[in-house]
Amino acid sequence: MDRxxxxxxxxxxxxxxxxxxKIIFTCRRVFTKITLALILPLTFIFLAHIQISELIFSKIIRNEVDLDSTRSGTPSYYRLSDRISSEWTTFWLFKATYFLFFLIFSLLSTSAIVYSVASIYTSKELTFKKVMTVVPKVWKRLMVTFLWNFIIVFFYNVVAGLFFILALIGIAPGTTRGVVLIGLLVLYFIGIVYISIVWHLASVISVLEDLKGIQAMIKSEALIKGKKWIASAIFVKLNLGFLFIQMAFEKSVVHGEELGMGNRVLYGMICFFLLLKLFLFGLVVQSVFYFVCKSYHHESIDKSCLADHLEVYLGDYVPLTSKDVQLEQYHV
Known part of the structure; x- marks a missing residue:
C-alpha cells in the first residue's frame, strides 16, 4: 500500500x-502461489461437494420412491430400507468431512492472505516460503475466533427460532401473522449478515493483533462502527457473486445433462476459475477493510512495529500485542 x-x-x-x-497485482507471483497451494483446493472441495452431494442425495430419493412402491414387510422392502439408512449415513459423514476440510483450507487461506497484505502494507519483503512458515501457527488463532462465532450463531438461531414459534402460536392465522413473520425474517437476516461481517473482520484481527475469540469479535464490532454500510455492501456483493457462481455450477454442471459432457466440463472450468478469483479477491478486500477501519478510528499501527511482529523468529510467529504496539491517535 502506497497510501x-x-x-x-x-x-x-x-x-x-x-x-x-492493486495489492494482488503488485505481488501477483506470491498470491498466485498461495492461490495454487490453498485457495485452489478450497475451491475444488466446495464445487466437488456440490456434485457429490447431489449424486448421493438423488440416489437416496430414487430408493425412497422405490420403497414407497414396495410392499411393507417383504425382503425387498427391508433391503431398500437398509440401503437408504446406509446412504443417509454416508451422506452426513460426507457432509461432516467436507465441512472439516473446507474449514481448514478456509482458515489457512485467510491466514496466508491477511499476513501477505499486512507484509505489503509494511513494505516488508514477502516470499511464499515465509507465508507458508507462518500460516500453520496463525490459523489456530483463527479457529478460536471461528468457534466463538459458531457459538454466537448457534444461540442466535435458538433465540430466533423461539421468536418464530411464539409468533406462530400467539398470532392467529391471517395477514397479521404473515406480516409479523416476514418482519422477523428480515430482522433475522440483518442479524446474520451483521454477525458474519463482525466475524470476518475479527478473523483479520486474530492474525494481526494479540486478540482472538470473543475479544477479537468485540474489537471487530467496535472497528466496524461508522463503516457498517460499506461493510454490508462488501459482504452482500461478494456473497451474491458467490451465490451466482454456485447456482450457475448447479444448473450447468450438476443438472446440465442436456448440455452434453463437453459443455458441462467447459462451464465447470469457468465456474471453478471465477470462484477461485472470488475467494482470493474477497480475502484481500477483507484485509484491506481492516486497515480502512483502523484509519477511520484514527488508530495508526506503526509500520515498523507491525513489520517486526510479522517476522518469524526461530520459527515462531509473534502476534501484535497492545504492549509492543502503541496505537497513535492522529487528527485530520
Whole structure:
C-alpha cells in the first residue's frame, strides 16, 4: 500500500476494491502461489461437494420412491430400507468431512492472505516460503475466533427460532401473522449478515493483533462502527457473486445433462476459475477493510512495529500485542 495510513479512512467501496486489486497485482507471483497451494483446493472441495452431494442425495430419493412402491414387510422392502439408512449415513459423514476440510483450507487461506497484505502494507519483503512458515501457527488463532462465532450463531438461531414459534402460536392465522413473520425474517437476516461481517473482520484481527475469540469479535464490532454500510455492501456483493457462481455450477454442471459432457466440463472450468478469483479477491478486500477501519478510528499501527511482529523468529510467529504496539491517535 502506497497510501498513508490517514488516507485509508476516505476509501469508499470502489476505492477498497481498487486498492485490493492493486495489492494482488503488485505481488501477483506470491498470491498466485498461495492461490495454487490453498485457495485452489478450497475451491475444488466446495464445487466437488456440490456434485457429490447431489449424486448421493438423488440416489437416496430414487430408493425412497422405490420403497414407497414396495410392499411393507417383504425382503425387498427391508433391503431398500437398509440401503437408504446406509446412504443417509454416508451422506452426513460426507457432509461432516467436507465441512472439516473446507474449514481448514478456509482458515489457512485467510491466514496466508491477511499476513501477505499486512507484509505489503509494511513494505516488508514477502516470499511464499515465509507465508507458508507462518500460516500453520496463525490459523489456530483463527479457529478460536471461528468457534466463538459458531457459538454466537448457534444461540442466535435458538433465540430466533423461539421468536418464530411464539409468533406462530400467539398470532392467529391471517395477514397479521404473515406480516409479523416476514418482519422477523428480515430482522433475522440483518442479524446474520451483521454477525458474519463482525466475524470476518475479527478473523483479520486474530492474525494481526494479540486478540482472538470473543475479544477479537468485540474489537471487530467496535472497528466496524461508522463503516457498517460499506461493510454490508462488501459482504452482500461478494456473497451474491458467490451465490451466482454456485447456482450457475448447479444448473450447468450438476443438472446440465442436456448440455452434453463437453459443455458441462467447459462451464465447470469457468465456474471453478471465477470462484477461485472470488475467494482470493474477497480475502484481500477483507484485509484491506481492516486497515480502512483502523484509519477511520484514527488508530495508526506503526509500520515498523507491525513489520517486526510479522517476522518469524526461530520459527515462531509473534502476534501484535497492545504492549509492543502503541496505537497513535492522529487528527485530520
Amino acid at each position: 498513508e495510513p490517514e488516507e485509508l479512512q476516505f476509501l469508499g467501496l470502489i476505492g477498497i476494491y481498487k486498492e485490493s486489486l
